[in-house]
Amino acid sequence: MERMPGNEYGVIVIGAGHAGCEAALASARNGSKTLLATISMDSIALLPCNSAVGGPGRGQIVREIDALGGEIGKNVDKSYIHSRMLNISKGPALRTVRAIVDKKRYFLYMKQVLENQENLDLKQGLVAKIEKFGNKYKLIKTDESFYIGKCIVIATGTFLRGKIFWGKYEREAGRQGEINSIKLPGCLENIGYKFGRLRTETPPRVDKKTVDFKNIRTQKYDELPEMFSFDNVYDGREQLNNHITYIEKECIDFIVKNLKKSSIYEISMKSENPKYCPSIEDKVSRFKNRKRHQIFIQPEGKDTNEMYLHGLFTTFSEDIQEGIIKRIKGLEKAEITRPGYGVEYDYLIPGQLNINLESKKHKNIFFAGQINGTTGYEEAAAQGIIAGINASLSSWDKENIFLSREDGYIGILIDDVILKGVIEPYRMLTSRNEFRLYHRHDNADIRMSKILRKIGHEKKANIISKKYEKIDEAYSNIKKSKYFNSKKMIEDIKQDRLSKDNINIIKNTFNLDDKELNSLIINIKYEIYLKREIDKIEKFKTHSKLKIPKDINYQKIKNVSKEAVFSLERYHPGTIGQASRLVGVKPLDIFMLVAYINNVSRETLKNK
Amino acid sequence: MNKSASDTIAAIGTKPGEAAIGIIRLSGNKSVKLTEKIFRQKNRKKISQMKTFSMTYGYIVDKKEEMIDEVIITLMKKPKSYTKEDVVEINCHGGMAAADKILELCIKNGARIAEPGEFTKRAFLNGRIDLSQAEAVIDLIRSKTEQSLKVAANNIKGIVKDRIEELRKRILDVLVELEASIDFIEEDLEVTPYEVLEKNVIEIQKSIDELINDEKRGEIIKNGIKVAIVGKPNVGKSSLLNVLARKERAIVTHIPGTTRDAVEEILYIEGIPLIIADTAGIRKSKNIIEKIGVKKSFEYISKSELVILVMDGNTQIDDNDCEIVEELQGKNIIICLNKIDLKQITSKKEINKKFKLNDIIEISAKKNIGIDKLEKKIKTLVLGEEEFNIESKIIVNNRQKNILLDASGMLKHAIKAMKLKMSEEFPSSDLKLAYNLLGEITGQTTTNEILDGIFGKFCVGK
Numbered sequence A: 001m002e003r004m005p006g007n008e009y010g011v012i013v014i015g016a017g018h019a020g021c022e023a024a025l026a027s028a029r030n031g032s033k034t035l036l037a038t039i040s041m042d043s044i045a046l047l048p049c050n051s052a053v054g055g056p057g058r059g060q061i062v063r064e065i066d067a068l069g070g071e072i073g074k075n076v077d078k079s080y081i082h083s084r085m086l087n088i089s090k091g092p093a094l095r096t097v098r099a100i101v102d103k104k105r106y107f108l109y110m111k112q113v114l115e116n117q118e119n120l121d122l123k124q125g126l127v128a129k130i131e132k133f134g135n136k137y138k139l140i141k142t143d144e145s146f147y148i149g150k151c152i153v154i155a156t157g158t159f160l161r162g163k164i165f166w167g168k169y170e171r172e173a174g175r176q177g178e179i180n181s182i183k184l185p186g187c188l189e190n191i192g193y194k195f196g197r198l199r200t201e202t203p204p205r206v207d208k209k210t211v212d213f214k215n216i217r218t219q220k221y222d223e224l225p226e227m228f229s230f231d232n233v234y235d236g237r238e239q240l241n242n243h244i245t246y247i248e249k250e251c252i253d254f255i256v257k258n259l260k261k262s263s264i265y266e267i268s269m270k271s272e273n274p275k276y277c278p279s280i281e282d283k284v285s286r287f288k289n290r291k292r293h294q295i296f297i298q299p300e301g302k303d304t305n306e307m308y309l310h311g312l313f314t315t316f317s318e319d320i321q322e323g324i325i326k327r328i329k330g331l332e333k334a335e336i337t338r339p340g341y342g343v344e345y346d347y348l349i350p351g352q353l354n355i356n357l358e359s360k361k362h363k364n365i366f367f368a369g370q371i372n373g374t375t376g377y378e379e380a381a382a383q384g385i386i387a388g389i390n391a392s393l394s395s396w397d398k399e400n401i402f403l404s405r406e407d408g409y410i411g412i413l414i415d416d417v418i419l420k421g422v423i424e425p426y427r428m429l430t431s432r433n434e435f436r437l438y439h440r441h442d443n444a445d446i447r448m449s450k451i452l453r454k455i456g457h458e459k460k461a462n463i464i465s466k467k468y469e470k471i472d473e474a475y476s477n478i479k480k481s482k483y484f485n486s487k488k489m490i491e492d493i494k495q496d497r498l499s500k501d502n503i504n505i506i507k508n509t510f511n512l513d514d515k516e517l518n519s520l521i522i523n524i525k526y527e528i529y530l531k532r533e534i535d536k537i538e539k540f541k542t543h544s545k546l547k548i549p550k551d552i553n554y555q556k557i558k559n560v561s562k563e564a565v566f567s568l569e570r571y572h573p574g575t576i577g578q579a580s581r582l583v584g585v586k587p588l589d590i591f592m593l594v595a596y597i598n599n600v601s602r603e604t605l606k607n608k
Numbered sequence B: 001m002n003k004s005a006s007d008t009i010a011a012i013g014t015k016p017g018e019a020a021i022g023i024i025r026l027s028g029n030k031s032v033k034l035t036e037k038i039f040r041q042k043n044r045k046k047i048s049q050m051k052t053f054s055m056t057y058g059y060i061v062d063k064k065e066e067m068i069d070e071v072i073i074t075l076m077k078k079p080k081s082y083t084k085e086d087v088v089e090i091n092c093h094g095g096m097a098a099a100d101k102i103l104e105l106c107i108k109n110g111a112r113i114a115e116p117g118e119f120t121k122r123a124f125l126n127g128r129i130d131l132s133q134a135e136a137v138i139d140l141i142r143s144k145t146e147q148s149l150k151v152a153a154n155n156i157k158g159i160v161k162d163r164i165e166e167l168r169k170r171i172l173d174v175l176v177e178l179e180a181s182i183d184f185i186e187e188d189l190e191v192t193p194y195e196v197l198e199k200n201v202i203e204i205q206k207s208i209d210e211l212i213n214d215e216k217r218g219e220i221i222k223n224g225i226k227v228a229i230v231g232k233p234n235v236g237k238s239s240l241l242n243v244l245a246r247k248e249r250a251i252v253t254h255i256p257g258t259t260r261d262a263v264e265e266i267l268y269i270e271g272i273p274l275i276i277a278d279t280a281g282i283r284k285s286k287n288i289i290e291k292i293g294v295k296k297s298f299e300y301i302s303k304s305e306l307v308i309l310v311m312d313g314n315t316q317i318d319d320n321d322c323e324i325v326e327e328l329q330g331k332n333i334i335i336c337l338n339k340i341d342l343k344q345i346t347s348k349k350e351i352n353k354k355f356k357l358n359d360i361i362e363i364s365a366k367k368n369i370g371i372d373k374l375e376k377k378i379k380t381l382v383l384g385e386e387e388f389n390i391e392s393k394i395i396v397n398n399r400q401k402n403i404l405l406d407a408s409g410m411l412k413h414a415i416k417a418m419k420l421k422m423s424e425e426f427p428s429s430d431l432k433l434a435y436n437l438l439g440e441i442t443g444q445t446t447t448n449e450i451l452d453g454i455f456g457k458f459c460v461g462k
């Protein structure tokens, strides 16, 4: 650990949500003297909305974070109360874990990890101002005391100018019952950052004792759940079920009749109605033909009777929320313990960041998490770990790391939000990923290993490489029928009908465990489909190699559309690959751009 | 030779639908001077003194001042030309052979053969093409010949684009369903049954194949097809050419081995341009000249897309006939059983039995019997049974056709996976590729469209 005065740090992380926790841990674990500043010691790694982690796209993200040495996967494995493998009706490449965690325990376990982390100080304090301090930054708190940090990670989630609302009421708040942050966004605006406004909604919670589970469907957990972390196995714990009910005709009519009492109509808001995760009032008005809307009744923890009504996101006033619930099967007598509400908050327009999550404007200031316009704990944690690793590297004046699109979901996430921007909270989905058969759950470790090597975990990376060499060798030997005639076996794998005997033959011949076997089977089953993606990755790499000169004048290029020039000037992409993914940039513009760059370099060569 | 952007370049371009006219296009500093060297006209006016965008009539001559062809010259001076350079277009009307010779003369006089797309590349590099011609430019640069470039440029704006957009929309509709069921497995979605989606994909694939077929037929109508009349000596090949051409084009005598060098003619049958060749009768011969002729006949057979094999109904089938049939394996053939005005020694049935060939038409080239039937047969073989009206069809260019072929292949792959009830990610992978391929035709591709589709169609939450 560096020798620094007490209030001076290599890295300071502001905000102890999912992004902040991963950032602080990654930085401290990388050896930087790190401070994690939180508004309250009692609100660390909270799960204010749905307490589920994982699912399509997000489950893969958790695995990638785990492979990078992050905490979210391990913490879920410690605190889950219901876990299921999703997409089992699909092929093995798309299967992914989704777990519901015990909210209180999740918080407690994460706090313990933070408290016991070497190099890391966890302190309460509301940062109001960031100032330049030589080549460092001075973080001034509301009480005017301050910290000095070389690198800063801002991970303040939805707290910047947070406002909550239900019905016609609105209140300044980060979340229900928590203070928001007003001064920091003002300070950031003063030093040149631009913000937009986003919105999301939460559902009401009800008392378990008042729910009638008899006539509604049960959704069972998996008896033998798969863990998120590569290091963990099922510990035999008891799990809880979910239940499923529906909003049907009578209730829909009631909602339609009371539509005007939703904040959407009562309060003027700057943000757009989100298409994804819309409120129940929005769903009902947008999908008039739907006869029913599904509601999950999920436990919030083992030590509480509160149940979370997933699907019932709303900004209705409390009386209407009660009216809705009374009209839902199983909830006729249910008592609301806390009503749902909407949140509107400032987000940083993410185009102001580089793909290492560092600000384009200020060296050593990083932004991570929901502040960048994303939604979801997994998305936040993913940015947190990248920002944390990089802040730490920068604190040692070392070169930063980054993940590209072709590396995995985290790369896709960062590339998407920075280059495409967001108009509503960005959530990861497998459909966003053009390499989704290759970017899987099972191979997250090898995909992230190049980063491990860069941050000094050579040994761990070598172990991972060995594992995949073994799988690759088995694969090529099977294809060559080296040990047995495998033609039929390959066909059986493709048709999902490989016999137990043959499974054992393969496992024994190549000395594979179940996870390795699974990866091998996927390689065989998806062969040509995977090859397509891998070919595309190669093509991608050549595009990313094509660098755009820093001093390029886009105005000078003939025939590039106005929208494209606007985007290009705004984002200053570093490579042709990035340029091609900007909004408003069409293939033709790229073509002109490439021609221009080539021509320019030809001419400069001629003149030399 | 070192290629440079300052070279004067030349290439042949043939106007679509007018196979008989050849155009040689020149672009670059030397194009005017060069043309003056090979062009002669009565009033001896210099091309360099012509007004831009004007035409003049005269002859192209070779070194010995012998006339190659009569031509019309169009001059487009820089910078108001296609390439922003001096451009000369030589329109000759002697067909491809004359065009070839003229191009050769241009090269001899200092031009270089243009690379595919080079005219357009220059237009682009010289800053003439603007965004409205955008997508056409990409086409142009990707296309192989200057020719298909033109078609692409015309097509890309209009009907082809609309049609492709419609096909993409249909693929997108299927993708939206497949993707929704992967990403929102937990939601209570009302997704369309897999079998229905499979049917939709089959329909889309059919529509794409139709476009491909129309392209093939459109190509024939625009550029014609090569036909060879073959057979052993004296069966009436030259007579047949003459009756089809409605003029005495080839020499006819009763002496076997009359035709030595092949005789070419362009004629229209039912609106289809045929580049038809009457060839030397095929037999084993010791005569050197005849041998060369026979060798040429075989070359014509391999070059042509349709072969008309003539047999003499008044004589016995012999080894020569058999050998020729052997040679024609894998070709489109029509057999003309000629001289039916004389005594029938060989019958249609016999030929059918012996060679297992079906398209046999009885004719008399001399008495003009059965020729109308032959013409009908040619048409149906080339364009198919149904009426084909090129005006009412969407004709894609060669590059677009190749993309459509790839897309069709992808859809077939998807259909196979769906038939096997493989899960959604398999056909989805194929469909996305097909979707992106079609996007290459119109110049746009994004994944956001799929997501917008899902959000627009389904009611999905966290």
Ligand SMILES: Nc1nc2c(ncn2[C@@H]2O[C@H](COP(=O)(O)OP(=O)(O)OP(=O)(O)O)[C@@H](O)[C@H]2O)c(=O)[nH]1
Binding pocket: B231, B232, B233, B234, B235, B236, B237, B238, B239, B240, B251, B252, B253, B254, B255, B256, B257, B258, B259, B260, B279, B280, B281, B282, B338, B339, B340, B341, B342, B363, B364, B365, B366, B367
């Ligand atoms: N009666 C009759 N005589 C024909 C017919 N077609 C061609 N002939 C005669 O057959 C002889 C040969 O005709 P060509 O047209 O020169 O035959 P070819 O196949 O071109 O012969 P080569 O060029 O020598 O291979 C001529 O005397 C023609 O008049 C026909 O339909 N009926």
Ligand SMILES: [Mg+2]
Binding pocket: B237, B238, B239, B250, B251, B252, B258, B259, B279, B281
């Ligand atoms: Mg003849």
